[in-house]
Amino acid sequence: MTTSADVAEAADKRPGEWLDPSTRSRRRSNYGSLILQFALKDFKIRYTHSVLGYTWSVINPVIFFGLYYIVATNFLSVEIPKYPAFLLLSVVMWNFFFEGSSHGVGSLLARADVLSKMVMPREVVVYSALLSAGLTFVINLLVLVVLLWATGTDIQRSVMFFPLMLANLIALTLGVSLLLSPIYVRFHDIGYLWNIVLQVGFWMTPILYSELNVPEKWRWIVWWNPVARILVDSRRSLVYGLYPGTRGVLITTLYSFFILGLGVLVFRRLQAKVADYL
C-alpha cells in the first residue's frame, strides 16, 4: 500500500532539484556541438549566394597582400628583408583579428533572433563567430605555408614561439569580443567605435611596415599595442628565425590573457541583462 507520504516523495523525486531558470542554460551538455553548428551555419549563410563561395576567404587576403606589396615596395619604397613572407604573415594575422573581433563584437546583436527567444549559453554565439573567423584563418595560414616554402624561408627552431603567438592572438580577439559584445547590445556606438579603432589600428600597427621604421619617439605606440607586439614576435620567430625576448613574450602573453580575463568577467556580469535590450 502506498501512503500519501510515498506519493509525495515520489512526486518530489521526479521534478529534480530547484534551480534558478536563468542559470539552467549552463546545465546543457552539448556546448561544443552548439558552437560548431552555429559557426558552420554562419559560414553557410555567408557564402550561400556566391559562385566562388569559400574561395573568397582566400582570395580576399591574397588580393590585399598583392596590393600592399605593390604599394609598399614600389610607391613607399619599403625595404624589409623577406618582405613577401613578412607581409603575408602580418596581413593574415591582422585579418583574423579584424574579422574575428568585428564579428565577435556584433555577434550578440546579430543573433538577437535566437537570443531573445530561447535560453542558451549566450557566449556560444561569440565563440562561434570566432570559430568561423578561425576557419578562414587556418586556410590563410596554409596559403602562408605555401608562400614560405616558395620563397625558401628557412624555418628555425625559434618557430616554437609561433604557436604561443597564435594563442595570444586568439585570446586577445576573444577577450575583446567578450568585453564589447554585451556593451554593444546596449550602446550601438560600440559598433562604430570599434570600426574606427580597427581602421586606425591598421595604420598604427606595423603590418605594412616594420617596427624599426617607427621613429624611436613613437615606438611606445607599438609596444602598447597588443596586436603589434604579437605581430612583431610572430615575424621574428617564423620569418627571421630569431628568438623573441623572453621578457617581451611574457608581457605580450600577460597582456592578451589579461584582456581575455577582463572580457570573461564583463561578459559574465552583463550577459543576464542582454535579453532586455535585444
Place this chain on the structure above:
Amino acid sequence: MAKVIEMRDIYKSFQIPHEVHTTLVERVLSIFRPVSYERLEALRGVSVSIDEGEFVGLIGRNGSGKSTLLKLMAGLLVPDSGTCRIRGTMCELLELGLGFNPELTVRENVALYGSILGYPKSELAKRIEGAIDFADLDRFKDVKLKSLSTGMHVRLGFATALQADSDILLLDEILAVGDSEFQGRCLESFEEQKRLRKTIVLVSHDLSQVEKFCDRVILFDKGQVVDSGPPAMIISEYRDLVSESMRSKAAAAD
C-alpha cells in the same frame, strides 16, 4: 502535489523603448538633464506557483505582464527583485516560432534549434524527423524557411519544441496562427502531454481554448495577478474587467 515552478514577489521593469538611450552621447547628455525617461513596470509583485502536471493558462489584456512572466520563467529575463525557481527540464516557445533562421532549410533549422533545446545526440536524427513529420512539412524538408508561410513557421516551432520532451512547456500564443487542422493536432498533443503529466503554461487570447484545456487560469492586469482559479470563473472575471474598462473609457469620452 509537487510544485515545479515557483515565482515569489517578482518585480520587473523595462525602459520604454523610445526613451532608451541607445547612444553613449545621449546617455552622457541625459546626466545633465532631469531624468525624464519612464520605466514600464511590467510586473509588480507577482507570486505564482505551478504544480507538476498542471495545465495553466495566463490571460489578460495586452501589456498586462503575462508574456514577461513567461520569459522570466524561461530564464530569458531576470527579475529586478523576487525569486524564480523551477524544477525539471523546460522548453520555451515564445512569440511565433523559436527565432528560426530564414536562410536555413527546414531540416537545418530543426537540427540547430533542437541542439539548443538539448535533443540528446543519440536521438537527434529521429527527433528531427519526428518534428518535421508532426509539422507536416516533409515535402519542404530541404526548402529554405523563408519560402514558408507564417503558419508553417509556427507549426515547425511547436513541433520542434514538443520533440524536446521537456517536463515543462511554456507556450506563448501558439494557437493564434495555424489552420484549424494544425490547431486540432496541437490540441491532441496537449491531451497527450497531459497524460504524460507534463506541466504546460500557456499564454493565449483564445479564451475558448483556454477554457477547454486549462486546469487553472491566472488573470493578469497592470502587472499584477488579479485572480487565479477554475477557467470558467476566471474567464468571466476577465470579460467583466474588459467590459468595465470599455465602459469607463466611454464614460471618460462623454
